[in-house]
Amino acid sequence: MSYLEAASDLYKEAALQPDVGLCCTTNPVWQFPGLSIPEIMLEMNYGCGSTVSTQDLVNDSKVLYVGVGGGMELLQFAYFSRQNGGVTGVDVVDEMLEASRENLKLAEKTNEWFRSEYVKLLKGDATQLPIEDQSMDVAAQNCLFNIFKEEELKKAIAEMYRVLKPHGRLVMSDPICEQPMNEVLRNDDHLRALCLSGSIPLKQYVKLLTDAGFGTIEIRGRKSYRVLSPNHYPTDQLIHIESIEIAAIKDPMPQDGPCIFTGKTAIYYGNEPYFDDQKGHVLVQNQPLAVCDKTAAALARSSDDIFVSKSTWHYNGGGCC
Ligand SMILES: C[S@@+](CC[C@H](N)C(=O)[O-])C[C@H]1O[C@@H](n2cnc3c(N)ncnc32)[C@H](O)[C@@H]1O
Numbered sequence: 001m002s003y004l005e006a007a008s009d010l011y012k013e014a015a016l017q018p019d020v021g022l023c024c025t026t027n028p029v030w031q032f033p034g035l036s037i038p039e040i041m042l043e044m045n046y047g048c049g050s051t052v053s054t055q056d057l058v059n060d061s062k063v064l065y066v067g068v069g070g071g072m073e074l075l076q077f078a079y080f081s082r083q084n085g086g087v088t089g090v091d092v093v094d095e096m097l098e099a100s101r102e103n104l105k106l107a108e109k110t111n112e113w114f115r116s117e118y119v120k121l122l123k124g125d126a127t128q129l130p131i132e133d134q135s136m137d138v139a140a141q142n143c144l145f146n147i148f149k150e151e152e153l154k155k156a157i158a159e160m161y162r163v164l165k166p167h168g169r170l171v172m173s174d175p176i177c178e179q180p181m182n183e184v185l186r187n188d189d190h191l192r193a194l195c196l197s198g199s200i201p202l203k204q205y206v207k208l209l210t211d212a213g214f215g216t217i218e219i220r221g222r223k224s225y226r227v228l229s230p231n232h233y234p235t236d237q238l239i240h241i242e243s244i245e246i247a248a249i250k251d252p253m254p255q256d257g258p259c260i261f262t263g264k265t266a267i268y269y270g271n272e273p274y275f276d277d278q279k280g281h282v283l284v285q286n287q288p289l290a291v292c293d294k295t296a297a298a299l300a301r302s303s304d305d306i307f308v309s310k311s312t313w314h315y316n317g318g319g320c321c
């Protein structure tokens with residue numbers, strides 16, 4: 001059995017019998033006025049963060065969501081789009097699609113604004129999406145891509161890039177891990193399917209996105225997720241896994257490389273009213289400007305009177321590029 005089949009089997013079980021602890025996080029479940037999330041969707045919240053951000057959902061966004069789980073984020077996205085077929089959910093596991101369909105029907109009873117037709121559910125694989133080119137404004141996945149090995153991960157990212165419109169947004173939540181994992185862990189199909197042994201360092205994750213063509217990256221959240229300890233897992237060392245929320249925007253690739261926002265700001269503290277780097281960045285004295293890492297480094301080099309703050313890993317828009 002391949003690792004992909006092992007993952008499908010695990011999520012078939014998790015569709016038939018909700019597993020509350022499967023991908024539990026410290027993330028709050030977003031509640032909005034008039035939104036009532038059925039209990040079963042909460043029990044089947046198999047994500048490791050949130051992919052639903054109001055800032056991405058302006059102007060009648062068409063949303064694709066890959067790896068549907070119990071349907072909670074489909075419902076949250078539908079809250080904003082409220083149109084037939086405004087949200088498309090794709091999953092490779094029949095039982096998960098069915099569970100999601102049932103849960104959305106339940107949600108209809110407690111959410112007077114919601115119709116099941118707002119969400120279109122399709123059978124399909126993340127590495128070969130049944131979706132037209134450049135048809136989506138937002139494409140989301142939560143806690144699926146970390147399961148993939150590099151070949152499938154590259155294909156899945158390329159597929160998301162293909163289906164997004166220009167300037168469309170790939171929004172994701174996934175575990176990452178900065179420590180090396182041994183081959184026993186890496187090749188354990190069950191742990192990989194559980195989102196415990198497939199995660200890669202953030203820098204590598206971001207590089208796969210920028211290599212696929214995404215010109216802007218935003219790291220929106222970074223939190224503690226799990227540890228793999230020697231007394232429970234085949235490892236000599238304690239391994240810490242984090243989860244990130246990240247957006248990759250299909251902006252054209254800048255000539256000098258991608259803009260990667262990690263939450264840095266630049267503050268000019270010289271004696272002039274402002275500092276102008278002549279490249280589009282004007283820093284008013286003692287006012288923070290959110291900058292991408294590339295601009296932060298260039299500004300720090302260009303003046304002794306500029307303070308650059310550290311990455312917060314919580315960037316929420318605004319800024320230099
Ligand atoms: C960890 S769960 C996350 C579910 C959901 N995103 C959430 O946050 O609750 C992974 C989901 O991806 C689906 N899945 C697994 N392999 C897939 C593949 N190759 N293509 C599409 N979906 C897949 C599973 O059936 C499951 O719904």
